[in-house]
Amino acid sequence: MKFIGDTRESLSIALTAVRANPLRSTLTMLGIIIGIFTITLMGAFLNGMDHLFRQTASSMKTDVYYVDKWSWGGGDWRLMRNRPDIQEEYLNQLQAKMTTAASFSMSIGKWGQNVKYKNRSVQFVTADGVNEGYLQTESMNIQYGRFFTSAELLSARPVCVIGYEIASKLFPNTSPLGEVIRVSGYPLQVIGIAKRVGGLFSVFTIDNTVVMPYRTLQTAFGQKHQSVTIGVKAKSVEHKLDTKDELEFYMRQIRKLKPNDQLNFGINNQDQFNEQIDKISGLLSTVGFLITGLSLLVGGIGIMNIMYVSVKERTREIGIRKAIGATRRSLVFQFLYEATILALLAGAIALALAYPVTVLANNLLLSDSDLQIAFPIAYAGLGLGLAIATGIIFGLAPALRASRLDPVDALRYE
Amino acid sequence: MEQYTPANSVIYLEDIFRVYHMGAEEVYALRGVTVGVHRNEYVAIMGPSGSGKSTLMNLIGCLDTPSSGNYFFNGANVAGLDDNELAEIRNKEIGFVFQTFNLLPRSDALHNVELPLVYAGIKKEERLERAYQALEMVGLSDRATHKPNELSGGQRQRVAIARALVTRPSILLADEPTGNLDTKTGEDIMRFFEELHAKGNTIILVTHEEDIAHHAHRIVRIRDGKVERDEVTR
Ligand SMILES: Nc1ncnc2c1ncn2[C@@H]1O[C@H](COP(=O)(O)OP(=O)(O)OP(=O)(O)O)[C@@H](O)[C@H]1O
Ligand SMILES: [Mg+2]
Numbered sequence: 127m128k129f130i131g132d133t134r135e136s137l138s139i140a141l142t143a144v145r146a147n148p149l150r151s152t153l154t155m156l157g158i159i160i161g162i163f164t165i166t167l168m169g170a171f172l173n174g175m176d177h178l179f180r181q182t183a184s185s186m187k188t189d190v191y192y193v194d195k196w197s198w199g200g201g202d203w204r205l206m207r208n209r210p211d212i213q214e215e216y217l218n219q220l221q222a223k224m225t226t227a228a229s230f231s232m233s234i235g236k237w238g239q240n241v242k243y244k245n246r247s248v249q250f251v252t253a254d255g256v257n258e259g260y261l262q263t264e265s266m267n268i269q270y271g272r273f274f275t276s277a278e279l280l281s282a283r284p285v286c287v288i289g290y291e292i293a294s295k296l297f298p299n300t301s302p303l304g305e306v307i308r309v310s311g312y313p314l315q316v317i318g319i320a321k322r323v324g325g326l327f328s329v330f331t332i333d334n335t336v337v338m339p340y341r342t343l344q345t346a347f348g349q350k351h352q353s354v355t356i357g358v359k360a361k362s363v364e365h366k367l368d369t370k371d372e373l374e375f376y377m378r379q380i381r382k383l384k385p386n387d388q389l390n391f392g393i394n395n396q397d398q399f400n401e402q403i404d405k406i407s408g409l410l411s412t413v414g415f416l417i418t419g420l421s422l423l424v425g426g427i428g429i430m431n432i433m434y435v436s437v438k439e440r441t442r443e444i445g446i447r448k449a450i451g452a453t454r455r456s457l458v459f460q461f462l463y464e465a466t467i468l469a470l471l472a473g474a475i476a477l478a479l480a481y482p483v484t485v486l487a488n489n490l491l492l493s494d495s496d497l498q499i500a501f502p503i504a505y506a507g508l509g510l511g512l513a514i515a516t517g518i519i520f521g522l523a524p525a526l527r528a529s530r531l532d533p534v535d536a537l538r539y540e
Numbered sequence: 541m542e543q544y545t546p547a548n549s550v551i552y553l554e555d556i557f558r559v560y561h562m563g564a565e566e567v568y569a570l571r572g573v574t575v576g577v578h579r580n581e582y583v584a585i586m587g588p589s590g591s592g593k594s595t596l597m598n599l600i601g602c603l604d605t606p607s608s609g610n611y612f613f614n615g616a617n618v619a620g621l622d623d624n625e626l627a628e629i630r631n632k633e634i635g636f637v638f639q640t641f642n643l644l645p646r647s648d649a650l651h652n653v654e655l656p657l658v659y660a661g662i663k664k665e666e667r668l669e670r671a672y673q674a675l676e677m678v679g680l681s682d683r684a685t686h687k688p689n690e691l692s693g694g695q696r697q698r699v700a701i702a703r704a705l706v707t708r709p710s711i712l713l714a715d716e717p718t719g720n721l722d723t724k725t726g727e728d729i730m731r732f733f734e735e736l737h738a739k740g741n742t743i744i745l746v747t748h749e750e751d752i753a754h755h756a757h758r759i760v761r762i763r764d765g766k767v768e769r770d771e772v773t774r
Contacts, residue, residue: 449630451631
């Protein structure tokens with residue numbers, strides 16, 4: 127096969143086309159530039175998320191099941207609201223019966239609290255009132271200070287352990303230990319600081335939590351009887367589903383449910399979270415590919431337009447080439463090649479723009495975040511591949527038109 | 541003089557018609573042309589404007605196909621050839637020189653001359669060497685890197701001739717090659733054609749200048765799409 131791929135000539139023709147009509151060419155290429163730019167940045171972000179994810183997942187307690195009034199996976203909200211509360215007594219009953227559990231905890235969580243120290247404050251903090259099992263089920267490590275004593279846990283002592291984010295925001299320069307903070311107005315003395323968990327969702331982790339004794343929380347928020355959360359950590363991660371089954375079995379017993387009755391409690395696990403996250407990144411990439419696809423479509427139509435104009439402007443040249451022996455096929459290749467060069471040019475511009483954006487985003491926006499993005503080589507390659515495909519697909523019709531011109535007519539063309 | 545037959549001619553046209561359809565109207569550009577050309581002949585085609593000379597040349601050059609009649613090229617009927625085979629004949633067997641030169645404006649002289657060899661699938665090194673030789677033959681080796689707009693009309697036509705000859709075709713077709721040149725430059729080109737003919741090339745030339753036509757050894761006169769006279773002049 128005679129492959130007419132004179133790169134330099136095609137490149138110079140493509141550049142000439144760009145120079146001849148900069149506005150049109152730029153607009154044309156803009157579609158492709160946006161498309162490739164989007165897919166590259168999305169790729170960078172997805173890669174970063176993925177990385178962070180694996181990091182987060184390892185810190186996630188996927189072997190802990192939470193018995194809760196609410197099911198995390200969603201469901202009928204009104205139905206769940208009418209479920210009976212999870213009672214404190216369930217803890218002892220489960221503890222007495224279960225054989226596949228390593229540890230148990232009981233807690234009440236209050237979302238969306240504010241925490242103040244002097245003139246500083248942090249919003250949307252979780253306040254957890256806990257028992258002694260919390261250390262084990264939550265795998266909480268105390269970095270400074272200490273956890274609560276049994277005496278503190280049984281009484282309603284106004285003490286707390288705070289997460290890393292809260293500590294660093296409220297006490298940027300000094301030690302929080304011994305200081306009194308106000309959790310939604312209620313004063314608590316800081317006796318410990320939890321070790322940093324990090325990861326994507328630090329708002330949902332210990333990092334953003336004020337932990338206090340169970341009774342303290344009840345006193346602070348003034349509700350004696352309310353639904354608690356019981357955490358059950360599996361003995362073995364591999365057999366955690368056995369633990370789940372056992373937990374469900376005894377909970378059914380406690381609730382006196384018949385085998386066919388629906389559960390009137392939730393057994394929650396962070397795996398459910400991960401599924402949600404997967405859905406989110408799936409959605410993100412769908413949107414990304416959609417934007418990319420649309421931009422490439424627009425860019426491709428633009429390329430087709432440029433190529434049609436180019437074929438028309440170069441009708442005589444096509445006639446000359448035919449007269450000296452160009453086959454249809456070689457002309458198709460020539461014009462496809464030019465369309466592809468044009469598209470690749472746009473792709474290269476997109477990558478040249480995306481690269482500094484990833485660097486800047488890392489250095490400016492994400493400098494103190496766990497999310498780090500890198501220039502995604504694989505997505506960049508995918509982007510260039512898509513640019514080439516766009517050039518070929520949308521260059522085809524003009525290229526075929528060029529190849530089918532009648533040589534005599536083409537030579538006559540003024 | 542030996543009779544022309546499809547078998548002994550490079551080119552043999554047999555009762556060729558070419559009709560253009562202009563809406564409902566039919567324009568008969570050629571109406572029954574029969575003519576043969578032997579190897580190493582030097583033929584001039586003459587006739588008034590609109591008589592069908594260019595139409596005839598385009599048919600001979602395989603740029604166009606007749607509405608009816610047979611065209612034998614080197615003994616083979618062109619009607620049976622497909623698009624690729626026609627392209628190959630245009631590439632390897634026919635050198636075409638136009639009144640308006642028809643060089644690629646963005647390419648320099650060397651690349652213009654090289655291009656037919658690209659389509660012939662010849663390797664870069666050999667291409668450049670042969671293109672350079674062809675330029676040398678027309679006396680323009682020192683203008684190899686000049687673009688067409690940096691060359692005079694005569695020089696452009698010589699580049700076009702180098703391009704036409706670079707594939708060593710069976711036949712050189714020239715449709716008013718001196719039409720856009722002044723008399724002196726035209727004469728230079730004609731002297732060059734004579735040299736080519738002396739070296740064994742077959743040449744068919746369209747002109748409406750008697751002076752130019754008399755460089756050829758045979759003149760075919762066309763009128764209203766028909767051969768009016770066909771005479772050997774020397
Ligand atoms: N593409 C076309 N469509 C319609 N009619 C055409 C076409 N090409 C040529 N003709 C007609 O065919 C006839 C012969 O044209 P041709 O170009 O062959 O003449 P010519 O002898 O080369 O003239 P000139 O000396 O002016 O170049 C003319 O009447 C012309 O109008
Ligand atoms: Mg003419």
